[in-house]
Amino acid sequence: MKRLLLSISFAAVLLVLAACGGEEESAEGAEESGEVRTVEVAVSSSSRPLSYVGDDGELTGYEPELLRAIDEKLEGYEFNMEGASDSAGEIGLDTGQYDMLAQGLILSPEREESYLVPDESNGPSLMKIFATGDQEGEIESLDDLQGKNVVPVTPTGGVFNLLNGYNEEHPDNQIEFDTSDGGIPTSDRLQEVNDGVYDALVHPSNLGQQEIIEEAGLDIHVTEPVEINPTYFLIHDSEENTELRDKVSEALAELKEEGTVSELSNEFYGEDILQYEE
């Protein structure tokens, strides 16, 4: 009896294995026989809704979904997305470990020099100031931040460049700010602004703050955009990547034309960010 059971279960296991093998084979057969180059793309993994890991453990968000749409349009390329922190992503792009970087990046002269940049942006990023509720009327623009207690800024990113740029242009109206590692989540930073630990948080507004503010019932004054910047995918500067850059530019232009970008923007940001594009 025992032996019979054993052999039955053994046969069952064999059958399952065979079925799996068969499936794999058919999947491989379905692939195109052309040369497909795998492109390593580094994305943020904890900037909801720009780019984050969903409930199913898969990367999702505005940028990853846009990348998937581009991937579908490009023949001969396959994107492999990987979550990476800010500086790690940029170093990986420097060394060529990653071919492409998508982290809601704003251009700077240095970045244009070091990397290949598509002609087409992937949508604008709106910088807004999130201030303690009682600062309404007091803080409306960057000019009002002098002498205010500003939430620490990560040294890699648009806010850092924005504030530094502002300070260079306004030597007599300096904004004082500390830098820190981006370890404290935005939701906690907003809570700190709400509690008055800090007066203001300068932040791109496409990272789900509105959701946090509403859910936690925070008393926060959100200003009009203080700056509108197109964000770009950056590509590692090498001979073989120039074609990739051109194709990404084309695909982005088509996706904007077709309304896919607006769809994604509505899905993740609750508004069409393309309306802010100049």
Add this chain to the structure above:
Amino acid sequence: MFDIIVVFESFVEILKVVPKTLLLALIILVLSFTLGATITYIQSLNIPVVRQVIGVLQSFLRGTPNVVLLYLVYYSLPLVLAWFLGLFNVTFDPTSLNSTAIVIVTFSICYSVFQSEIIRGALHSLDKDQIEAAQSLGYSTTQVLRKVIIPQVMMEALPDTMNAFLIIIKALSLAFLVTVVDIFAQARLVGAQSFSYLEAFVAAALVYWGICVLLTYVIDKLENRMRRGYA
């Protein structure tokens, strides 16, 4: 791509924060050593409940990564302080807590456990006969401590403590989470300004290494001096 001149420039920029980082590490080392010695002393008294409580705390601190502790302290220390001072009717604004204080508290607590183990080991290496000999010569307790126990325990604990100092210096790179700029954070800032992270990090590695080489040299000299007359 890789520019050696940028490495040099970054190196010079990073050197500016070395004194501050070393001072911070030294403060943490001294505090954690004191705290560690206190723990060792209390544990040696073998008070029933206290001993178990400290034992649990020790294993908790030993088992949690620094970064987790830093978060815990960052979120809870202001509240704890406000509550504690509230008992004495001192009003304390939890938002006024300095970030350096958060770092010092976190790391001192965290490394006190390791220091207490180092001290315990050093105490074990001390011969009981020596204390008995000193006592029979009529030394007072203070004299025994000062002339016999402390010099020998210090010498025994020195290499490990030095090691802890290096570990603290390296661990301080986490402090940037709460805006304290150490060597590594400075490297990131320099990298962000020049957009040459790789060069900045290479420079940071060289700075760390330089500190390690220097410290090792100094400590070897110191140890040789202390060992004189005991060897």
